[in-house]
């Protein structure tokens with residue numbers, strides 16, 4: 001009897017291991033980049049970078065934005081860094097996102113003096129040139145949906161979303177989200193910008209979405225210090241990158257379910273054959 005319980009436990013384990021949700025949307029990779037100058041591995045600068053990155057991860061458990069400076073000698077060895085989580089994430093989601101972003105930027109930008117990485121839910125950046133509090137509207141990445149005719153109604157809703165993101169009513173916000181019908185949009189500044197700079201950055205991003213993307217069902221633009229994006233229907237009608245990773249997830253899930261089932265059936269067969277052997281022994285013994 002205890003064998004059966006053990007088997008059931010194993011099967012449950014298989015089944016539960018395949019139904020755990022795959023990586024959440026906040027982890028989706030948007031962009032990453034590293035500075036040209038390199039440091040010598042094992043140098044004091046490397047220690048400073050690691051200490052800064054650790055501070056980012058620790059801090060993300062308590063707040064959505066923070067900046068750090070780790071002084072070095074000479075002054076060119078001082079490292080500056082910040083993280084910014086999307087304004088609608090809670091501390092738990094934020095710290096998980098930043099931990100992931102830091103680990104990815106550490107790999108991507110190994111031995112680079114500076115690096116930056118944007119996941120869907122958070123942004124991290126560090127460098128030995130100070131960029132904290134400096135507005136920067138460089139276009140980092142931009143994607144637009146296909147320009148298949150939006151109805152004029154849909155275009156009106158899209159424009160309403162963009163208009164709200166550009167000038168939200170009430171108080172100043174680094175994070176803005178908006179919806180109209182099936183259109184949704186978000187905009188986010190890094191917390192080191194002043195309200196005026198943030199407003200200027202977001203306005204610029206939205207203007208570019210309007211002019212560069214035109215009447216499309218989705219669009220996203222990431223400037224160095226802010227971003228704006230919108231989409232029609234569902235949370236994901238984004239680029240082909242995204243769709244394929246989504247498909248991969250589905251395939252992985254299906255594969256996991258199949259493997260789980262096969263393993264379960266195999267275990268049952270093994271158990272049954274074991275049972276029949278035991279029975280035969282008993283028969284033979286009598």
Ligand SMILES: *[C@@H]1O[C@H](CO)[C@@H](O)[C@H](O)[C@H]1NC(C)=O
Nearest residue numbers: 037038075076113128129130
């Ligand atoms: C950053 O470090 C690199 C490599 O040591 C150096 O060439 C560069 O001048 C530094 N940048 C600043 C702003 O200090």
Ligand SMILES: *[C@@H]1O[C@H](CO)[C@@H](O)[C@H](O)[C@H]1NC(C)=O
Nearest residue numbers: 066067068132133191192193
């Ligand atoms: C950086 O962090 C310090 C301490 O948390 C804060 O006083 C300062 O305003 C921040 N600077 C920027 C540019 O955000």
